[in-house]
Amino acid sequence: MTNQDRNERAVRDLYDVIWNDQRLDRFDDVFDDSVVIHAGVTDFAGQQAITEDFAKPFLAAFPDLHHELTHLVLDGDTAATRFRGTGTLKGDYGGLIASGQKLSYHGMALLRLKGGRIAEIWTYSDIGDWFATHGQEAS
Amino acid sequence: MTDRQANERLLRDLMDVFWNEHRLERSGDFFANDAVLHSGTQDYAGRVGLGDDFAAPFFAAFPDLHHAIVYLLIDGDWAAMRYHGTGTLAHDYGGVEATGQKLDHHGTAIFQLAHGRIAEVWGHSDLADWMAAQPQAA
Numbered sequence: 001m002t003n004q005d006r007n008e009r010a011v012r013d014l015y016d017v018i019w020n021d022q023r024l025d026r027f028d029d030v031f032d033d034s035v036v037i038h039a040g041v042t043d044f045a046g047q048q049a050i051t052e053d054f055a056k057p058f059l060a061a062f063p064d065l066h067h068e069l070t071h072l073v074l075d076g077d078t079a080a081t082r083f084r085g086t087g088t089l090k091g092d093y094g095g096l097i098a099s100g101q102k103l104s105y106h107g108m109a110l111l112r113l114k115g116g117r118i119a120e121i122w123t124y125s126d127i128g129d130w131f132a133t134h135g136q137e138a139s
Numbered sequence: 140m141t142d143r144q145a146n147e148r149l150l151r152d153l154m155d156v157f158w159n160e161h162r163l164e165r166s167g168d169f170f171a172n173d174a175v176l177h178s179g180t181q182d183y184a185g186r187v188g189l190g191d192d193f194a195a196p197f198f199a200a201f202p203d204l205h206h207a208i209v210y211l212l213i214d215g216d217w218a219a220m221r222y223h224g225t226g227t228l229a230h231d232y233g234g235v236e237a238t239g240q241k242l243d244h245h246g247t248a249i250f251q252l253a254h255g256r257i258a259e260v261w262g263h264s265d266l267a268d269w270m271a272a273q274p275q276a277a
Binding site: 040041071073074075078079080082106107108109110112122123124125126128129 | 179180210212213214217218219220221245246247248249261262263264265267268
């Protein structure tokens with residue numbers, strides 16, 4: 001596999017394996033040890049923070065969470081994606097009381113790769129708009 | 140110039156000329172006639188949508204608006220960038236009262252290119268987070 005192929009594999013696995021199959025145990029296959037995710041204005045650094053503080057609460061709230069890659073741009077050791085996320089809110093999350101609301105949102109990520117694994121992600125989405133319009137706030 | 144160099148030139152000029160010199164009249168050099176911008180959950184279609192409805196009010200609110208490219212990716216007829224934008228809010232904008240606040244935001248955009256111009260753009264940024272943190276106009 002070329003470097004570009006390895007990079008594409010890591011980016012696709014982020015969505016297919018980590019997010020859609022919920023295989024957080026495959027973390028090391030996809031992410032560099034020093035990975036940092038900048039999600040909007042919040043940073044998650046390293047495996048512990050990314051899995052425990054970012055991924056697990058999101059997956060617990062939306063157990064059927066699914067992300068579809070709609071765009072993938074690759075250039076050397078950088079990549080960019082646009083994705084659509086869907087799911088059903090089954091657990092209170094982000095100030096919302098769960099009542100089976102159907103999530104549908106879009107986002108984008110800029111990814112920096114190192115040795116065929118993801119070293120840094122900057123991601124933005126419109127999920128905040130969805131939260132603002134889909135339910136009562138938990139007291 | 141290779142296609143890759145031409146596409147890179149187009150996007151660097153888009154930033155330097157259209158965004159940083161606020162040269163709205165040059166939009167035809169950068170955007171196809173029927174170009175569409177998907178900005179968050181808002182769509183802007185055509186040069187009127189892109190220029191009059193999207194860019195002009197942004198420039199008017201932040202007269203010193205400046206954007207820098209942090210990462211630029213070229214992949215055939217596709218491109219992407221991460222950018223950093225700064226400016227001073229001189230006029231009320233999007234419900235935010237202007238008190239000379241300093242804008243500092245980042246965003247990401249993906250571009251579909253055709254015939255040397257931009258056909259479609261998808262963008263997301265943290266501008267809304269910045270706006271939400273500012274005092275709201277009465």
